Amino acid sequence: MLERLASMLRGLGRPVVDHLWRLGYATRFFALILLYSGTSFRRLFLIFREIYSSGVRSLIIILVSGLFVGMVLGLQGYDTLQRFGASDALGVMVALSLVRELGPVVAGLLFASRAGSAITAEIGLMKATEQLSAMEMMAVNPIARVVAPRFWAGVISMPLLAALFSAMGVFGGYLVGVKMIGLDEGAFWSQMQASVDFREDIFNGIIKSAVFGVIVTWIAVFEGYDAKPTAEGVSGATTRTVVTSSLAILAADFVLTALMFRGS
Amino acid sequence: MVTLSTPSSQPLVKSSDPLVKISNLNFAYGQRSILSGINMEIPRGKVVAIMGQSGCGKTTTLKLIGGQIKPTSGEVLVDGQSVKKMKAEALYAMRRRMGFLFQFGALFTDISVFDNVAFQMREHTDLPEELIRDLVMLKLNAVGLRGAQDMMPSELSGGMARRVALARAISLDPMLMMYDEPFTGLDPITMGVIGQLIRKLNDALGGSSIIVTHDIQESLKIVDYVYFMAGGKVVAEGTPDEIRASELPFVHQFVWGEIDGPVPFQYPAEPYREQIFGVMDKNKKAGKNNSAKDVEAAHA
Numbered sequence: 433m434l435e436r437l438a439s440m441l442r443g444l445g446r447p448v449v450d451h452l453w454r455l456g457y458a459t460r461f462f463a464l465i466l467l468y469s470g471t472s473f474r475r476l477f478l479i480f481r482e483i484y485s486s487g488v489r490s491l492i493i494i495l496v497s498g499l500f501v502g503m504v505l506g507l508q509g510y511d512t513l514q515r516f517g518a519s520d521a522l523g524v525m526v527a528l529s530l531v532r533e534l535g536p537v538v539a540g541l542l543f544a545s546r547a548g549s550a551i552t553a554e555i556g557l558m559k560a561t562e563q564l565s566a567m568e569m570m571a572v573n574p575i576a577r578v579v580a581p582r583f584w585a586g587v588i589s590m591p592l593l594a595a596l597f598s599a600m601g602v603f604g605g606y607l608v609g610v611k612m613i614g615l616d617e618g619a620f621w622s623q624m625q626a627s628v629d630f631r632e633d634i635f636n637g638i639i640k641s642a643v644f645g646v647i648v649t650w651i652a653v654f655e656g657y658d659a660k661p662t663a664e665g666v667s668g669a670t671t672r673t674v675v676t677s678s679l680a681i682l683a684a685d686f687v688l689t690a691l692m693f694r695g696s
Numbered sequence: 697m698v699t700l701s702t703p704s705s706q707p708l709v710k711s712s713d714p715l716v717k718i719s720n721l722n723f724a725y726g727q728r729s730i731l732s733g734i735n736m737e738i739p740r741g742k743v744v745a746i747m748g749q750s751g752c753g754k755t756t757t758l759k760l761i762g763g764q765i766k767p768t769s770g771e772v773l774v775d776g777q778s779v780k781k782m783k784a785e786a787l788y789a790m791r792r793r794m795g796f797l798f799q800f801g802a803l804f805t806d807i808s809v810f811d812n813v814a815f816q817m818r819e820h821t822d823l824p825e826e827l828i829r830d831l832v833m834l835k836l837n838a839v840g841l842r843g844a845q846d847m848m849p850s851e852l853s854g855g856m857a858r859r860v861a862l863a864r865a866i867s868l869d870p871m872l873m874m875y876d877e878p879f880t881g882l883d884p885i886t887m888g889v890i891g892q893l894i895r896k897l898n899d900a901l902g903g904s905s906i907i908v909t910h911d912i913q914e915s916l917k918i919v920d921y922v923y924f925m926a927g928g929k930v931v932a933e934g935t936p937d938e939i940r941a942s943e944l945p946f947v948h949q950f951v952w953g954e955i956d957g958p959v960p961f962q963y964p965a966e967p968y969r970e971q972i973f974g975v976m977d978k979n980k981k982a983g984k985n986n987s988a989k990d991v992e993a994a995h996a
Contacts, residue, residue: 558805566802569762570816571791577819 458654461575465583465653468576478581479588486547486582486649487589491596493546494539498530498597501538502604505529509605510613522615523624526605527598531628531637532693535598537685540644542597543590544677548652551582552673555656556666564657579653586652590645591638598637636692643688644681651677713776715740715872715904716761721770723756730756731928734770738872743898743905745915747950748925749959754908757925758874761906762796763787774872792820795865799877801857803849809836809860810845816867835863838900839893855886862893871903879911887911891918912951916940924950926959 472479509525555578558564564574602624609615628634652673659669716738723731731753738744746754759765760772763779772779774790782790803812813832817823823831836842839859849857858878865873875894879887895918898905909915916922916936924932924939924947932939932947939947949957965971 561800561805562798562802563804565764566796566798566804568764569791569794569796570819571788572816572819573788 457658458650461654461657462650464575465580465650468573469580469584471573471576472580472584478577479584482581482585483589486543486551486585487593490543490546490589490593493542494593494597495600497538497542498535498600499604501534501597502526502530502601502606503608504604505534505601506605506608506613510609510615519615520619521623522605522609523602523620524627526609527602527624527628528633530598530601530605531633533685533689535601536594536637536640536644537681539594539597539641540590540648540681541678543586543593543645544648544652544681545674547586547589548648548673548677549670551586551649551652552656552659552670553666555579555582555653556659556661556669559657559659560661560663560666575657579657583649583653586649587642587645590648591641594637594641594644632693636688639692640685640688643684647680647684648677651680713740714738715775716906717771717773718757718761719771719773721757721760721772722768723753723760723765724768729928731760731767734925734928734930736923736930738904738906739921740904741898741902742920743895743907743918745907745909745919745922746925747908747910747912747915747922749910749950752925753928754925755876758796758876758906758908761872762791762794762874792816792868793871795868795870795873797858797861797865797873797875797878799880800854801849801861803852803857803861803864805849807848808845809841809847809849809852812849812860813864813867815864820868831867832863835867836860838866838897839863840889855882855889858882858886858890859893862890862897866897866901869901869903873898873901873903873905875905875907875909877909878907879909879914887914891915894918912953 505526506522509522509529510519513519513522513525555564558574558578564578567574567577606620610617610620655669655673655676659665714737716736718734718736721731721734722729734753734757736744736746736757746757748754756765760767761774761779763782766780775793777786777790779787779790803809804815807815810832813835814828817828817831832845833842836845839862841856841859841863844852844856844860849860852860862878873894878890878894882890891914894905894907907915907919916939919936921935922933922939923930926946932942932944934942939951942948942951946958948954949959966974
């Protein structure tokens, strides 16, 4: 009986210890990325190349999704607002929803699926095909040369993508509200201009998206670097990147929202 | 009067000293011993082969020389310096004087052949791009692939990829070249080409080379000395002629490719007769009638 209890406790404790160990390893890896970031900033082309690969190539999915999310917001917002006779506030509703929440969060989720998974797969495959070992044997630190540029490219790209997502969303809301439903164009834009605060709304949105950029790319590069060097290992790591970073974005969004917007 | 002295951290190295000296080397992954009591010497200017079956610890030995892993005990000296005592900076400085050819080349797949060969020059030197271009052409010409400079690694055949990786490995004229299974998966012509390149490049660069391989015939043509490994130990050593003439059962079996010998054909298992007839014998002893049905049921 005692033996069974001990075995049950061991069974529970082992995964907890394993996860804590992995979290510690990931934190140490994060510290190493920061430590070896000097090369990336001395040779900016390394970062620019990765911005193209993870940022520019994510543009299509971000812009198209932003447009549709904005259009849906326009339809749903009008449906609700017109019940209270406040349909002129549609522009404000669409803009605030996007810059405060949907822009950073949905762009973050899309970025995790599009760029995060690609980063993990690329680094994981480089490991599986011994490219990272080859780099080490050529006296080139793979964290400085491969990981840090991808990390910083993600951190820089994410706020820009979120801003573009929000801009496209506002345009989508405009198309539905003004062009399709026929709301007054002046009211749509002027109310938005009067109610959206740069410091409170836009700047906080930018901070959120930068934090999501750090979270997604940190998880993506770590999972790739830590992947088992097999086909199964790389596919598992790619899946973990998307799942973990999506959950982390949603959890971090709650914490950031609680800290930033207190109804003042 | 000016006196010349060497810093205490830099032992005086004579040109007659071996470039790599491995003394009583042991390595284990946790409780599992991989290498035990390895002693080897790689003289300057020579090509040395480390041979043995897959999993006998050859590649691990290369990794220990390159400082990718640290030994459990024992010593690896490269050019008189202990690899295990080196800090990261010293280790990287040593690796700049080493070349490593990976089993499948390990070329960087996102850059061209030219950029692969230029990689180390751009990372470790401030040479102008025009000079780098000339040096890359020299290296590519040495492996016969000057015409493939603009190709991407995905467009190369296995043999070409190995040759490009060889050009990349010698890009900084290393003092020590290490080859991990350079002949694996190559056709006989390409194998001969790679073998000749290894020998010629070693002689031209004046360095030393270590080839980890189990391709006996190809490597005996080009090496100066051979170490045979089995079960994580050095079991035989000698010049290619000594190896060919060796009567040691393991060496004989390996050189002549005999399927049975000290390295058994059969993976360890319970005796064949017992495995096949064991069920029948047991039943006989128990006084049962051995019908085919009974045997089938017992097997199931």
